[in-house]
Amino acid sequence: MSTSTLPMTDPTAAEVAPRPLLGSVLALVGSELRLVLREPLVLAFVFAFPIVTVLVIAGSFSSDDDGFGGVDPSHWYVASYLAVVVAAIGLVMVPVHLAAYRERGVLRRFAAAGFPRWSFLLAQLAVGLVLTLVASAVLLAVAAPVYGLPAVHDPVRVAAALLLGALAFTTIGLLIGSLVPNARAAQGLGLLAFFPSFLLGGGGPPPAVMSDGMRRVSDLLPLTHVTDAIREPWLGTASGLGHLLVVAVLLGVALLVCARSVRL
Amino acid sequence: MIGTPLVRVRGLTKTYGDRVAVDALDLDVRAGEIVGLLGANGAGKTTTVECILGLRRPDSGSVDVLGLDPAVDGDRVRRLVGSQQQESALPDRMRVGEAIALFRGPRAATVDGLLEAFGLADQRRTPFSALSGGQRQRLFLVLAVLNRPRMVVLDELTQGLDPAARRDVWDAIMVLRDAGTTVLLVTHYMDEAEALCDRVVVMRDGRVVDTGTPEQLVLRHAGWATVRFGTPVHESGAAGPHVDRLRRLPGVRSVVDLDGTVEVRGDRGSVAYVCADLVHGTVPHDLTVVMPDLEAAVLALLTSKTPPQRPAPVLITNGALR
Numbered sequence: 001m002s003t004s005t006l007p008m009t010d011p012t013a014a015e016v017a018p019r020p021l022l023g024s025v026l027a028l029v030g031s032e033l034r035l036v037l038r039e040p041l042v043l044a045f046v047f048a049f050p051i052v053t054v055l056v057i058a059g060s061f062s063s064d065d066d067g068f069g070g071v072d073p074s075h076w077y078v079a080s081y082l083a084v085v086v087a088a089i090g091l092v093m094v095p096v097h098l099a100a101y102r103e104r105g106v107l108r109r110f111a112a113a114g115f116p117r118w119s120f121l122l123a124q125l126a127v128g129l130v131l132t133l134v135a136s137a138v139l140l141a142v143a144a145p146v147y148g149l150p151a152v153h154d155p156v157r158v159a160a161a162l163l164l165g166a167l168a169f170t171t172i173g174l175l176i177g178s179l180v181p182n183a184r185a186a187q188g189l190g191l192l193a194f195f196p197s198f199l200l201g202g203g204g205p206p207p208a209v210m211s212d213g214m215r216r217v218s219d220l221l222p223l224t225h226v227t228d229a230i231r232e233p234w235l236g237t238a239s240g241l242g243h244l245l246v247v248a249v250l251l252g253v254a255l256l257v258c259a260r261s262v263r264l
Numbered sequence: 265m266i267g268t269p270l271v272r273v274r275g276l277t278k279t280y281g282d283r284v285a286v287d288a289l290d291l292d293v294r295a296g297e298i299v300g301l302l303g304a305n306g307a308g309k310t311t312t313v314e315c316i317l318g319l320r321r322p323d324s325g326s327v328d329v330l331g332l333d334p335a336v337d338g339d340r341v342r343r344l345v346g347s348q349q350q351e352s353a354l355p356d357r358m359r360v361g362e363a364i365a366l367f368r369g370p371r372a373a374t375v376d377g378l379l380e381a382f383g384l385a386d387q388r389r390t391p392f393s394a395l396s397g398g399q400r401q402r403l404f405l406v407l408a409v410l411n412r413p414r415m416v417v418l419d420e421l422t423q424g425l426d427p428a429a430r431r432d433v434w435d436a437i438m439v440l441r442d443a444g445t446t447v448l449l450v451t452h453y454m455d456e457a458e459a460l461c462d463r464v465v466v467m468r469d470g471r472v473v474d475t476g477t478p479e480q481l482v483l484r485h486a487g488w489a490t491v492r493f494g495t496p497v498h499e500s501g502a503a504g505p506h507v508d509r510l511r512r513l514p515g516v517r518s519v520v521d522l523d524g525t526v527e528v529r530g531d532r533g534s535v536a537y538v539c540a541d542l543v544h545g546t547v548p549h550d551l552t553v554v555m556p557d558l559e560a561a562v563l564a565l566l567t568s569k570t571p572p573q574r575p576a577p578v579l580i581t582n583g584a585l586r
């Protein structure tokens with residue numbers, strides 16, 4: 001066996017050559033994506049739940065309902081579906097995943113095996129992004145033949161909103177996952193954050209039918225801004241820039257807090 | 265090849281809040297030896313290991329691993345030292361082959377040979393959750409040596425395994441030993457240390473209470489060998505000729521006859537004389553011999569009333585502290 005020829009000299013450069021950051025991140029992303037595809041609960045929550053939501057909610061309003069500012073409800077809800085995906089990944093999947101890895105000592109194993117300090121968090125960001133894009137694509141592919149998709153007015157801003165929204169919520173998920181004591185707590189806290197966000201920040205009733213109090217809460221929810229930053233440039237009802245800025249600031253702050261407080 | 269120190273720890277101290285986990289600990293691991301770090305739960309073994317791997321920062325004292333300070337150069341240290349951390353798992357759905365692919369670096373050993381040597385050749389596609397306890401620990405051994413480290417640190421590798429699985433893991437560690445790998449083996453199983461270790465370091469409350477080969481510790485702390493047997497009623501009696509004769513045998517320390525059960529205590533060699541003597545009379549059908557072992561030695565060390573003394577500072581007569 002190769003362990004038999006241990007040299008007794010000082011460590012050589014080859015022996016202590018660091019694992020390259022990019023290579024480590026890519027290896028982790030590949031491994032994590034493969035594992036996600038084997039996780040039925042994640043698949044159900046990230047892929048199936050938003051699709052069911054789409055089919056139920058968008059079909060619940062008649063196309064001349066006037067709560068949507070003149071927009072066909074099934075078109076109005078397209079941005080909401082994507083926001084539901086973003087929230088499911090960031091608020092539920094990522095925190096539970098990270099907390100479970102820490103609880104089971106998987107993270108310690110990565111650290112002891114010489115993975116660079118930030119490689120796991122960077123990999124999670126990439127995984128969150130990839131999953132958001134794939135789940136969004138699947139969802140639109142299901143929705144298109146049923147309700148038809150409205151033309152995208154400003155694709156660049158829509159893409160920017162989806163990207164920044166996915167990164168911001170994945171970062172928030174990493175924060176939650178690193179602050180809670182264990183995976184069960186992460187699940188509790190994640191679902192507690194997810195359902196109000198889902199109901200008031202995207203997938204629920206339109207603002208026109210909300211009470212004043214509900215609307216005020218809705219305006220404060222980060223997910224509302226992700227939804228609007230996607231919807232306005234998609235439908236061409238507004239630029240969505242204000243909302244995009246809020247999402248960008250949210251991402252910046254979340255990244256900063258994450259970099260300062262997250263331990264592996 | 266035994267001799268070159270790979271790890272040199274001096275005066276290592278680590279506290280959590282006001283709880284002292286490791287207290288002025290000295291430890292050497294030399295190239296080619298298997299060193300056992302023994303002690304009860306909470307003795308500070310894991311904390312010591314984490315300081316050596318640079319996963320924890322000592323409060324004071326010095327740690328040198330292959331000329332590197334783990335608190336400063338932890339990344340490099342962890343490339344040179346393979347490890348199995350206590351209570352650290354892999355993702356349930358990760359397969360054996362995938363784990364190896366993820367953890368292997370540019371200097372990795374040939375995987376086929378490793379899987380063969382550790383009895384996992386047929387498990388490449390088995391997910392972690394479907395491995396038996398013994399297979400999991402053998403996979404951790406493979407991962408620990410995968411990138412051809414200078415030494416490996418194994419923390420409670422056989423915790424929670426059934427006896428047969430523990431033996432399998434021991435065999436795997438013997439594979440390492442035969443290959444000349446340096447191992448720091450943390451355990452609270454004494455039979456494991458006795459079977460595998462060249463040298464053991466016994467910890468209690470964060471301090472080293474003794475260190476030496478298992479044989480040395482047995483000699484120092486395990487007490488006497490005991491031979492016990494029943495005598496026919498007519499021969500019993502504390503001052504019987506039988507008892508007197510046993511008392512005069514080389515190495516025998518004491519002989520007591522209690523209601524027909526004779527108990528002879530002495531050094532290991534005395535057992536041979538006692539048994540040879542018994543052959544001349546009626547050979548007892550209920551003969552038991554208890555040899556002193558590491559378990560008894562460490563138990564004595566860990567349960568002695570006087571806790572280990574920290575070396576007191578030497579006071580010179582004029583009051584200056586040397």
Ligand SMILES: Nc1ncnc2c1ncn2[C@@H]1O[C@H](COP(=O)(O)OP(=O)(O)O)[C@@H](O)[C@H]1O
Pocket residue numbers: 280283284285303304305306307308309310311312
């Ligand atoms: N992260 C921690 N925070 C607080 N106390 C700890 C921590 N880790 C270990 N301890 C305490 O330090 C002592 C030594 O623990 P440890 O090094 O794990 O011992 P061992 O591995 O010998 O069982 C124990 O009393 C334990 O409760």
Ligand SMILES: [Mg+2]
Pocket residue numbers: 306309310311350419420
């Ligand atoms: Mg321990």
